[in-house]
Amino acid sequence: MEQLRKAKGFICDMDGVIYHGNKILPGVKEFVEWLYRENKQFLFLTNNSGKTPKELQEKLARMGLEVDEHHFYTSALATAEFISRQSPGAHVFVIGEPGLYNALYEKGITLDDTSPDYVVIGESSSYNYDNICKAVHHVQNGARLIGTNYDLTGPTEQGIMPACRAFVKPIELVTGKEAYYIGKPNPLMMRTGLNMLGVHSQEAVMIGDRMDTDIVAGIESGLDTALVLSGVSTRETVKLFPYRPRLILNGVGDIPD
Structure with missing residues (x-):
């Protein structure tokens, strides 16, 4: 966990990591406050193509979470x-x-x-x-x-x-x-995310709820990986894949120290 906390850049999925539908997940507000407090470079990288970055910003604002528009990138x-x-x-x-x-x-x-x-x-x-x-x-x-x-x-x-x-x-x-x-796990989207953050892959972490897109994208792009159990994948389904996340967390609320 200390290795993860030392990362300069954080690429986070949204659905199943930050919210479900119109409900923010436990610990997310504390996690985002920690990102800002620690001056981390972070990007919400979502495979959902339905909303613009502005709409995603406004959606989080309605849930009580203030995040600048430039922190969003979509498929x-x-x-x-x-x-x-x-x-x-x-x-x-x-x-x-x-x-x-x-x-x-x-x-x-x-x-x-x-x-x-x-x-x-x-x-x-x-x-x-x-x-x-x-x-x-x-x-x-x-x-x-x-x-x-x-x-x-x-x-x-x-x-x-x-x-x-x-x-x-x-x-x-x-x-x-x-x-x-085009979206995760395509390396095109991951490279763009790293370029937007201005960090090297070895200095960044991928946080997601899906083994088949988020975690494999992080592994193939050379990022540290953390799977959260607040979305699709479970401890049981993790066993079905030939690769593993380095960390398995209940949610992003586990990260702030």
């Missing part, structure tokens, strides 16, 4: 950055929420329901049969399939619910084309 921002670098001015067909649409717009990417270069899938309450059929049609016609993140499920106040990969899977199965997933 939607990472997806927009990737597409803009690969194909500037690209046209895309999107199934997603406002955070994803806004990120793409900010990078000069055009929405196109007719002949897109990419089909981009994120979490969405508007996910339906008609949109699936359109996505399949575009991918069959040559559009490249992108998933904003690799999460199959996500924790909510109502329990575990489907997430991005569950939405992408039908399109992959019908078309026979595999999606490229």
Whole structure:
């Protein structure tokens, strides 16, 4: 634990680490106060593509947690950055929420329901049969399939619910084309996070609630790793993976000394 506390940079997942739905988790306020008090560089790096950094800031503020907007980075921002670098001015067909649409717009990417270069899938309450059929049609016609993140499920106040990969899977199965997933554990997002913090991987720690995205992302990127049991993974499911987090904590509230 002392090694973790000495880290200069902290990359933290949000869902299952900071909150469930609209409920802040125990010990989070003390953890954030500790980050500020110790002058740590920290970033809330979320695979959820639905909200903008400003919306995430306001969501935490409603829960009584004040965090500056620049401390947030989402898979939607990472997806927009990737597409803009690969194909500037690209046209895309999107199934997603406002955070994803806004990120793409900010990078000069055009929405196109007719002949897109990419089909981009994120979490969405508007996910339906008609949109699936359109996505399949575009991918069959040559559009490249992108998933904003690799999460199959996500924790909510109502329990575990489907997430991005569950939405992408039908399109992959019908078309026979595999999606490229941008969010954790893709090293693209982790490198961006470290660059935003201005710290080396050996001076940073990844804190998350998922073995299959957060912890493997930290391990593959050379960060120290801490799994919290406040979200998806449990002590029992940890045993199913060939890799291990260095620390297993009840929640981020265990960290402040």
